[in-house]
Amino acid sequence: MRQNAVMAKDGGISPREAEVLALLGSHFSNAEIAARLFLSVRTVESHVSSLLRKLDVPDRRALAQRAVVDRPRQEPLPLPAPLTSFVGRAQERAELAELIAVHRQVSAVGPGGVGKTRLVLAVAAEVADRYADGVWFVDLIPVTDPGLLATALAGALGLGEQPGRDLGESVLAALAERQALLVFDNCEHVVDAVALFLERLLAACPRVRVLATSQARLMVPFERVYQVPPLSLAGESDAVALFVERAQAAGWSLESPQHDQVAAICARLDGMALAIELAAARFATLGLDGITAAVSHPLRMLTGGSRADKRHRSVRAVLDWSHALLEPVDQELLHRVSVFVAPFTASAAAEVAGADAGLVADGLARLAEQSLLGVSASPTGTRYRALETIRQYGTERLDQRGELADARARHLRWCLTQAVDLAVAGPGWRARFDAVADDLRASLRWAADEPEQRADAYRLARHVAELTFTRHLLGESQQRYEQASVLADDPAATAAMLRQAAGVAGCRTRGDDTYRLYRAAAAAARRSGDRAGAAVDLATAATVAYRFSSTFAQTPPEEEAIALVGEARELGSGDRAAEAAVALAEAGVLSDAFGAVQGPADNAVPQTLARAERAVELAGRTGDPLAQSAALDALTAAHAWAGDTFACAATAGRRITLLSSTDNRLETPGGIHELIDGLGMAAQTSLGVGNLPGALRSGRQLADHPALAEVGHRATSWLLVADALAGNVEELLGAGTRFLDAWRRAGSPAIAALGPAAAAVAMIHDLRGDQDAEREWQAVWDRLGDSAERTYGYGALFDAMRMLHHGRAEEAMERMAPEPGEVWKWVTWIWLHWYVAIRAEAAVLAGSPLARERLADARTLTAGNPVAGALVERAQSLLDQDHERLLATADVFEAAGCRYQAARTLVLAGGEHAARGAAALAALLDPGETGRGLPPSPVASAV
Known part of the structure; x- marks a missing residue:
């Protein structure tokens, strides 16, 4: 911390920023830094942005390198700290x-x-x-x-x-x-x-x-x-030095003449470090003569037996000897606690050993004194752990006596108790889970292969699946749910576990797995006689194939999905939930509403809307918020297909209101998946109608959602778009760092859905005059792949905004030359209002004869959109040379949360207002005052 204090003094870095910088140097993500320092992810992003400015470095990697340079050389490495000194070698x-x-x-x-x-x-x-x-x-x-x-x-x-x-x-x-x-x-x-x-x-x-x-x-x-050889035995050997040092650490000294006797003992022990340490631990009670006699015991050199015997032959000799010196009660305790694979407490040992807690605590202390158990203290209490060779030795002893199965069964019951308690635990449960997770996994692995333990194995697999999901270990959670489905003793339970596994796969954006698991759930439900449940699963599988088609490695054939809908319709006739699920599947599969931009040519808008509205109506009758949310998503997509931007936003808002309820189903994997998808849709549709505060609110909820803590590129993508359009540059810089860090840690995946975020940030850096950063983000955008939406939708919008900012109105007009009706599939969704408004402004600033026609069309389309409407009003004022009306739009932009356009309005007004507008733009675009400087805005000269 002294180094951090010096850094804070010399570089203007606060103590908290110094802590963040140190963790950056250790390559922690923003989410991990937030957890360690008890901050929000947004606060960490702000600190990272501040550090970039203060240290005048270009990116996060440079920050990490700076942290390494400034790191104190005495900083501890992330290596286990030995409890005893290292001797020789x-x-x-x-x-x-x-x-x-x-x-x-x-x-x-x-x-x-x-x-x-x-x-x-x-x-x-x-x-x-x-x-x-x-x-x-x-x-x-x-x-x-x-x-x-x-x-x-x-x-x-x-x-x-x-x-x-x-x-x-x-x-x-x-x-x-x-x-x-x-x-x-x-x-x-x-x-x-x-x-x-x-x-x-x-x-x-x-x-x-x-x-x-x-x-x-x-x-x-x-x-x-x-x-690795045994410790040296010749001369002033390392073996003797180790024995002497350990004996002295226990408070006993050895004279030089005794070293020869010690050397003889070490030679008998083949120079094995563990054996020598165990022998030295007995010095206080046996002395050198007693130890010499003990190592001469016939059991010292057991031969033959299993492969493990051969690998551990020398250590086994010492362990046999050390074991024989224990009291029978301590021998028994050592055997029974050997089933733990992770550090355990005295109370846990008592439960698994089936003995009095006080007696067990005393016994553990004696075993620790004999170096048969390691001891560590932590805020949660003292924990014990056997070295692996000792643990294996203990379980073999149990097996030889026919007691291993009983000991593992007690361990399984203890694990079940821990899992149940963790499911209802309060703050701090994650640390408790981490402490026992390896034991839960080991016990489950054993129990899953024991027919008589099948019921408990199923229960433990289910609990571990739930816990790992909440712990955000989603891959393991899906695996455990699938394992539970195999262990379940009836098809109905199998189907339930497969549905949960499918929900987790959805959260992981694994469309193929989600589809497979719902189909498997349907098969299990049919075996149980649950025709309605099977119908819901089949219909849901078909819906997933279209609703989340972008998450598939290989989308199922259309005819396969249609067949699933037909089978579901037949199975679910007369059941309310099944009919709602089938209606939803029909809205997606038959109308292709979820993939609207690629829908069939004969997909009439009225038919699409009718099917989606029917799905919403039937889902409402079920009272299931997840079914209702999915149906509302279908209706949102149908409104997009119809080109009704306001209806899209209103329906997405209904969905978020529904998902904000306290229904326990919303805490399941399926519920979390719906919420994340719903927030993303709410952010997009809010942008579409110019509701920037709403888009920012949904974007921040996504960015801060714990399930997305390790996938910052996915979590922050819509927040970046909203911040760019609002002109929240300082916030964008922090979130952009998180995006890049997470995206690169994920292997720089080519996900087309991230394109708007990359394009938006690249645009902001272009407006700032930071060409290095602009090129970096342009490269990211290029890596995400090409698409028609990039050409005609958001790509055209952000390119035109850049051009207008730099006074290149003719280029902007050319970039947006296609009529909205020609490219409506790509601009109708979010970008239609923005597209027609910016397109009309480009025509006005370029002096085009088409300006009045485009303004009239844009005014009709954007009526009710505060930002797009103000853009049209501003362009009309420029065309009519109505100065007072022009300045009034600046207040409208401010009220709508669009600070960039408010400042730009003043620049466009010219005269005495231009300087004030230029200063406002400079403050927005260069919030850190890094000294890079901004080029003078040429927009005034274009009026």
């Missing part, structure tokens, strides 16, 4: 550091207990300065399911899932340009999954290096293996 550290400097992937291989993890952590700390983006530690011990490898890495990096991408793809995107060292610890139980992932990682991320520990080689062609 100077030669091994040097060799391993040299290897990782030359090779991109090095595996430190050796038997359990040899000291691989401690050695790798020491090397990682020593070489950390070589990696501008840091050293990151990924503990794979809790990963019981190879499919969750990416989840573990994402958790270590603080990443969330991106729409349209699984966590693995999100991780690769986030690391694509980073210079970082990843430490993968304990790969042996997921070695195949690690090998496959590393091939993808190193190919996609050329500046990333990986240092792994494993008991077996990863067997990949690019792997460089370093065999």
Whole structure:
């Protein structure tokens, strides 16, 4: 913090901005920074914008580099802090550091207990300065399911899932340009999954290096293996030094003559670091003579048995010896707590062990004293954890005695209790969930394969699905819902879980999955005898195919969707909910209202509206807000098809009012999906009718929605458009940083729906005279792909606004030469009012003989739109040279929240008003006063 204080003093940066800058240097997203500093995402965006100005750097990447330069060298790395000192291994550290400097992937291989993890952590700390983006530690011990490898890495990096991408793809995107060292610890139980992932990682991320520990080689062609040897035994050996240091740490000193006896013990223990530490821990009670006798026990060198026996042979000898020295009650406790895969509390241990809490707490303390359990303190209490080799040893002991299934069953019941409690927990539940999540996953993995545990496995899968959805782990949530559907003991429950999975897939913008899951739900519902439920699912699947067609990798054939509607109609006859769902599907599939701009030639507007209105009427009879919301969306699309901009906005507003109710169904995955879609539609339709405050309100709700915290490009896209049209440049700069950061972390996806946002921001930077930023955003826009809407819709609008700002009215008129009726499919939706108003203004400023005709047409179309109407009124005033009427439009723009057009009006008025307008424009377009300066606005000369 002292460095931050100096920075704040020298650069005019506040302490809070310094904290934000430090986290930027560690490559945290705005959402992650907000969570760490207890701020809103918008406040973080404002700080980032301020830092860009104060440090005079061009973008977020430069900020991160500046933070690294200014970072205090003593800043701790995100590596586990060892509880004890690291002893010796100077030669091994040097060799391993040299290897990782030359090779991109090095595996430190050796038997359990040899000291691989401690050695790798020491090397990682020593070489950390070589990696501008840091050293990151990924503990794979809790990963019981190879499919969750990416989840573990994402958790270590603080990443969330991106729409349209699984966590693995999100991780690769986030690391694509980073210079970082990843430490993968304990790969042996997921070695195949690690090998496959590393091939993808190193190919996609050329500046990333990986240092792994494993008991077996990863067997990949690019792997460089370093065999970690036991601690040296010759001379003043590392083994003796470790034993002596640990004994002294416990308060006992050893004389030099005793070192020979210690060396003999270490030799008996094969120089295994874990074994030596366990032996040293017994020094206080056994002395050197007792330890010497103990390591001579016949069990020390067990041979044969399972593959695990071979891998852990030396450690097993020490564990057998250490285990034999425990009291029977402590042996039993060690066995039973070995089912935990993550740190656990004393109360949790008591519940799983089925013993008195006080006795268990005492027993855990004794086990910790013998170094058989690690202890850590946290704000939530003391937690214990067994090393993996000790945990495996304990479960094997339980298995040998035929008690493992009972212990896992108790652990399963404990996990169920935790999951149920978390579902109703208040603030702080996320930290509690994170603390037990690995145990929930491990228990579920075991229970899912045990026929007698099937019912509890289903319950746990369902709870984990709900919790991970609320925790915004959407990929896992969908997986768990699908798992629950397989474990359910009746088809009705299967159908219910598949519907929830479909809702999560919708939130993830995975149209193919959503479609597949609704069809599977329909099949399960039919097996249960629920014909009406099957009808709803089939109709919903057909609706999804059109309503969310842009989220599909491959849209289902039209005839397939039509067949689903027909089957649903037959199954659902006479059921209110089914008939409403079928009507909605007909409004989309048969009228193609959802894909209106690509609708069939014979799709008459009255028929489209009639079907949509019928869907709304039938949905209203069900009392289901989600069904009503979907039907209102169909009606919104039908009004767009009809070219009725005001009806679009009114219907979208009805939908938001409905979704603002407190109905519990709105908290489900399907409800969240509807709300996010509804807010996006409300923002768009508000823009269409010139309701800038409404568009900004809906845009901010989207930007701040927790379900979109990790997908800032999707969350902020409509807010950026609204801010650009309103002239809220300072707000736009902050949100634009969030957009770019999230978009690039997602792998720069080519999503056409993001085009208006990129175009709007590029336009603002052009108005500001910041050509570097304009080119950057233009490149983003180009990456999003070409479309007719870009040519004739929003693209034409934003291009013309640029041209008019710079006094190039003739060019603007040419850019908007197509008649609205010729390109109505592309301008009717949001942009019609803006298009005809700006088009008329271009004609006036260009002195075109078509000006009066275009003004008359625009006045009729935009009546009731405060912003577009004021644009037309201003153009008419210019044409009529009515100065007083012209100035009056500035007040109209201000009242409508359109500050840019209000200032531009003054410039257009000329004379004494022009200077005031130019100053207002400068204040809007260059809010940070960076000194870049704005070119003088030439619009006055064009009048």
